Amino acid sequence: MVLNNRKNEIIEKARTGRYEVYMTLLDASIWNKKLFNGGWFESGQPYGVVEVATGEQLGQTGSASPTDVAQAAKEAQTAQRQWWALDYLERQAVFEKAVQIATEHQDELVNWLIRESGSLALKAQFEVKVSIQMLKNCIAFPQLDQGNILPSRNGKLSLAKRLPLGVVGVISPFNFPLYLALRAVGPALAFGNAVVLKPDERTAVCSGYAIARIFELAGLPKGLLHVLPGGADTGEALTLDPHIASIQFTGSTQVGRIIGANAGKTLKKVSLELGGKNSLIILDDADLDLAAENIAWGAFLHSGQICMTSGKILIHEKIYDALKARVIEKVKRFVVGNPLEQNVTIGPLINEKQSKRVEALVQAAVEHGATLEIGGKANGPFFEPSVLSQVQADNPIFSEEIFGPVAVLIPFASDEQAIELANMGDYGLSAGIISSNVGRAMQLGAQLNVGLLHINDQTVNDETINPFGGFGASGNATRIGGPANPDEFTQWQWMTIQAEAPHYPF
Incomplete structure (x- = not known):
C-alpha cells in the first residue's frame, strides 16, 4: 500500500x-x-x-x-x-x-x-x-x-x-x-x-x-x-x-x-x-497462478525492453493450455498508455521505429505458423501487449530478441526437451525455472548455458552485488x-x- x-x-x-x-x-x-x-x-x-x-x-x-x-x-x-x-x-x-x-x-x-x-x-x-x-x-x-x-x-x-x-x-x-x-x-x-x-x-x-x-x-x-x-x-x-x-x-x-x-x-x-533470448521454463508441477504472474512480469516489465526479458516461455504440454489461458486473461487487463496516467501498466517503446519493428516481428512469426492470441498492433511508439502461442523452434521469433511486450509461448514434452529448447540459439544471458520440486529444477538448471540462473523466479533479476553477464552472444x-x-x-x-x-x- x-x-x-x-x-x-x-x-x-x-x-x-x-x-x-x-x-x-x-x-x-x-x-x-x-x-x-x-x-x-x-x-x-x-x-x-x-x-x-x-x-x-x-x-x-x-x-x-x-x-x-x-x-x-x-x-x-x-x-x-x-x-x-x-x-x-x-x-x-x-x-x-x-x-x-x-x-x-x-x-x-x-x-x-x-x-x-x-x-x-x-x-x-x-x-x-x-x-x-x-x-x-x-x-x-x-x-x-x-x-x-x-x-x-x-x-x-x-x-x-x-x-x-x-x-x-x-x-x-x-x-x-x-x-x-x-x-x-x-x-x-x-x-x-x-x-x-x-x-x-x-x-x-x-x-x-x-x-x-x-x-x-x-x-x-x-x-x-x-x-x-x-x-x-x-x-x-x-x-x-x-x-x-x-x-x-x-x-x-x-x-x-x-x-x-x-x-x-x-x-x-x-x-x-x-542481448538475450532468455528462457523461462514452467514445469508441469508448477503452481499455475504463480507461473502466470512470473510470465507476465518477465515478459512485459518495461514493455519487454530489458535484455533479461523472458523471451522464450517454455511450458510443459500438460499445463500448456490452462496456463496460456491465465496469461491471456492477465494481458487483457493491461492498460496501454502514457505512464504519467493512472493505472497504466504498459508504456511506450523508446520510439515509433521500435514499435514498428516489433509489429513486423510478430507478423513474421504468424506467417511462420505461430498463433496470435491477442495484440499485435503498433500505434505510434505504443505496441499492444501480445501473446504468441504454438511457436516452434524453426520460427524466426524463437531465436530473435524482440525488445517489445510480446510473450512467446512454446510447449515441451519432457525436461530433456526443455533443456534442448532453452540452449538453442546464440544467446546465454538469463534463465528461470518454476517448479514445486526445487531439486528437479536445480538439476535441470545445471544443464543450461546461461550466466544468470533463477530457480523459482522469472528471468529479470539484478542487484548491485551480483556479477552480471552472459555466455555466447550475450x-x-x-x-x-x-x-x-x-x-x-x-x-x-x-x-x-x-x-x-x-x-x-x-
Missing part, C-alpha cells in the same frame, strides 16, 4: 506540473544544447530531448563530434593521474556527497525516467533506488585492499598491486538508462579511473546529464567525467581513441561485435554486456557488478622490493 501511494504521488506531481519546483538538479538552463567536461559547453548540432509518450520536446542536448571525444580523452588522461594521486578518503568523500545529492533529488530523477525513457513510475522508482545503492557501494571501493603479498625468497618482498586502467569509455543504452550507465561510471571512478561517457542520445538526460550533475555537485574534479551524447561516429571515436584504455558497453549484440573489433585495433580492454565472458568490479576496472602490476641489488653471473 505504501509503495502504491508513493507511485500515485509521483504520477500526480508529474501530471499536474508540480514537479517544476523540484527541477533544481536538471534545470534545462544548465545543460540545454551543452556537453559536459566538468563544466558545461556548447558543441555540435543539438539533439531534441523528447517525452516518449507525447512527443513533447523537453529541451536539447549538445552533440559530440569525434574531435570532442579526442579532446575529452586527453583531458581525462591528465585528470586521472591527479585523481589517483589523491588520498583515498578524498575520493571516498565525493561518493558520500553523490549519495546525498541523488537521494535529495530522487523524485526529479524518477520524473525524468518516466518522461524521457517511457518508464512506468514503479520501474523508475526501482531504477533510482538501485542507482543510489550503487553509489553507496562505491563509497567502500577506494578503501578496498590494493592487492596481495606474494610468496617470495631471499628476503625479497613480492607484491601484486591493483592499479586503475586509466580512462574508461562507457557506452550506455536507453532501456535502464540511469542505472546501466551508473553501474559502470561509479565503480570506474571509485577505483581511480577517469570516464568518458557516451549515453544513448534518446535518453541523454537520464543516462548522462543526471550523472554529470550528481558528480558535479558532489565535487568531482573537473576533467574526470565527460558526458558526450552523439551518433555512431562518436561511439566509433571512443572505441578507437588511443588515450582510452577500456570500453564498457551495454547494448545489442550486433553493435557489440563492431565495438569489440574496433577496441581490438588499439588493444583496449573491452567488456560487452549484450557477452564476451566479462562480468560487471559485485565481486567482478575490481577485475573489471583495475589491472595488475607485479612489484618486488629488495634491500640491495643482487649480483648476477655476467
Whole structure:
C-alpha cells in the first residue's frame, strides 16, 4: 500500500506540473544544447530531448563530434593521474556527497525516467533506488585492499598491486538508462579511473546529464567525467581513441561485435554486456497462478525492453493450455498508455521505429505458423501487449530478441526437451525455472548455458552485488557488478622490493 501511494504521488506531481519546483538538479538552463567536461559547453548540432509518450520536446542536448571525444580523452588522461594521486578518503568523500545529492533529488530523477525513457513510475522508482545503492557501494571501493603479498625468497618482498586502467569509455543504452550507465561510471571512478561517457542520445538526460550533475555537485574534479551524447561516429571515436584504455558497453549484440573489433585495433580492454533470448521454463508441477504472474512480469516489465526479458516461455504440454489461458486473461487487463496516467501498466517503446519493428516481428512469426492470441498492433511508439502461442523452434521469433511486450509461448514434452529448447540459439544471458520440486529444477538448471540462473523466479533479476553477464552472444565472458568490479576496472602490476641489488653471473 505504501509503495502504491508513493507511485500515485509521483504520477500526480508529474501530471499536474508540480514537479517544476523540484527541477533544481536538471534545470534545462544548465545543460540545454551543452556537453559536459566538468563544466558545461556548447558543441555540435543539438539533439531534441523528447517525452516518449507525447512527443513533447523537453529541451536539447549538445552533440559530440569525434574531435570532442579526442579532446575529452586527453583531458581525462591528465585528470586521472591527479585523481589517483589523491588520498583515498578524498575520493571516498565525493561518493558520500553523490549519495546525498541523488537521494535529495530522487523524485526529479524518477520524473525524468518516466518522461524521457517511457518508464512506468514503479520501474523508475526501482531504477533510482538501485542507482543510489550503487553509489553507496562505491563509497567502500577506494578503501578496498590494493592487492596481495606474494610468496617470495631471499628476503625479497613480492607484491601484486591493483592499479586503475586509466580512462574508461562507457557506452550506455536507453532501456535502464540511469542505472546501466551508473553501474559502470561509479565503480570506474571509485577505483581511480577517469570516464568518458557516451549515453544513448534518446535518453541523454537520464543516462548522462543526471550523472554529470550528481558528480558535479558532489565535487568531482573537473576533467574526470565527460558526458558526450552523439551518433555512431562518436561511439566509433571512443572505441578507437588511443588515450582510452577500456570500453564498457551495454547494448545489442550486433553493435557489440563492431565495438569489440574496433577496441581490438588499439588493444583496449573491452567488456560487452549484450542481448538475450532468455528462457523461462514452467514445469508441469508448477503452481499455475504463480507461473502466470512470473510470465507476465518477465515478459512485459518495461514493455519487454530489458535484455533479461523472458523471451522464450517454455511450458510443459500438460499445463500448456490452462496456463496460456491465465496469461491471456492477465494481458487483457493491461492498460496501454502514457505512464504519467493512472493505472497504466504498459508504456511506450523508446520510439515509433521500435514499435514498428516489433509489429513486423510478430507478423513474421504468424506467417511462420505461430498463433496470435491477442495484440499485435503498433500505434505510434505504443505496441499492444501480445501473446504468441504454438511457436516452434524453426520460427524466426524463437531465436530473435524482440525488445517489445510480446510473450512467446512454446510447449515441451519432457525436461530433456526443455533443456534442448532453452540452449538453442546464440544467446546465454538469463534463465528461470518454476517448479514445486526445487531439486528437479536445480538439476535441470545445471544443464543450461546461461550466466544468470533463477530457480523459482522469472528471468529479470539484478542487484548491485551480483556479477552480471552472459555466455555466447550475450557477452564476451566479462562480468560487471559485485565481486567482478575490481577485475573489471583495475589491472595488475607485479612489484618486488629488495634491500640491495643482487649480483648476477655476467
